Amino acid sequence: MQYSESRTRNLRWLTYASIGLFIISFWMIFAYVGPERTQGEVQRIFYTHLGAFFASFVLFVVALIAGIQYLRTRHEKWDDLGLSAIELGLIFSLINIVTGAIWARPIWNTWWTWDPRLTTVAIMWLAYAAYLMLRAGIEDPNRRRRFAAVYSILAFSSVFLTIVIIRVRPDTIHPVVAGPTSTSEGIEGDFAMSDRITTTLLFTIFTYVVISITLLWYRIRLENRTKLIQARKMKLLLNA
Amino acid sequence: MPDTLDYMILGYIVAFTLLGLLIGSIVWRYRSCAKTEALLDQLEASEQTSAASTTSSTASSTATNAVPSR
Secondary structure: OOOOOOOOOOOHHHHHHHHHHHHHHHHHHHHOOOOOOOOHHHHHHHHHHHHHHHHHHHHHOOOOOOHHHHHHHHOOOHHHHHHHHHHHHHHHHHHHHHHHHHHHHHHOOOOOOOOOOHHHHHHHHHHHHHHHHHHHOOHHHHHHHHHHHHHHHHHHHHHHHHHHHHOOOOOOOOOOOOOOOOOOOOOOOOOOOOHHHHHHHHHHEEEEEEEEHHHHHHHHHHHHHHHHHHHEEEEHHHHH | OOOOOHHHHHHHHHHHHHHHHOOOOOOOHHHHHHHHHHHHHHHHHHHHHHHHHHHHHHHHHHHHHHHHOO
């Protein structure tokens, strides 16, 4: 598949921007902002933890939109977009879960607890992991795409639940960084956000979102290339 | 301030390893595609060559048959 010069140039610039942003955010996390008073150095995980969560959130929203668009237009490109977004979203979500567990060990004194937030994020991850497995099990391409679109729309309810749960359940111990919360009692690991922490946090979130969009672009191109190879293979086999 | 440096290092090692694996898998698949494309180019070229030689040999045999015998 031939892409236009301008699109390839844009992707190249986005790649440079991602690398640049990543280096700056790395400097901000380890040099610009100091260690937090009550948690110490481990609090620096928080930037990547949240950045990865926002990246996965953006990717799952993309998958939701792709699912809706596929059902509306039945155009294959939306299915490719949905698949690519979910595949990347799963990895960013995994980074979010693992870094959260490592942060929790010294702060909560446990790697994992069945807190409402942690439970919903685990459900969310499993729901999207099941998407890939179930999708691979359907042979008919049209049925597979239709199923994937419907599933990606339904699976988004787990993302919504993950975001909402800490704002409505009073028994969570997970800190709420942005927006209202039902209670501040019982929250363990919360800390005051200084200006530098806020700046670094917002910058890291922005960086992770840009990285996720760049990788999504590459992943879509890979999907197109793979499909083109499959078509060429079929043509050769038919001619043989 | 508690000493939690080890956990921070572990967290970043795991996060960057996962990110590296993701980027690495995309790069690996791109390279694998490039190799397959090169192979397909070769196969298509050899198929075109054999098709062309078949056509030319058929054409020449037809031409030979068309020459009146003396």
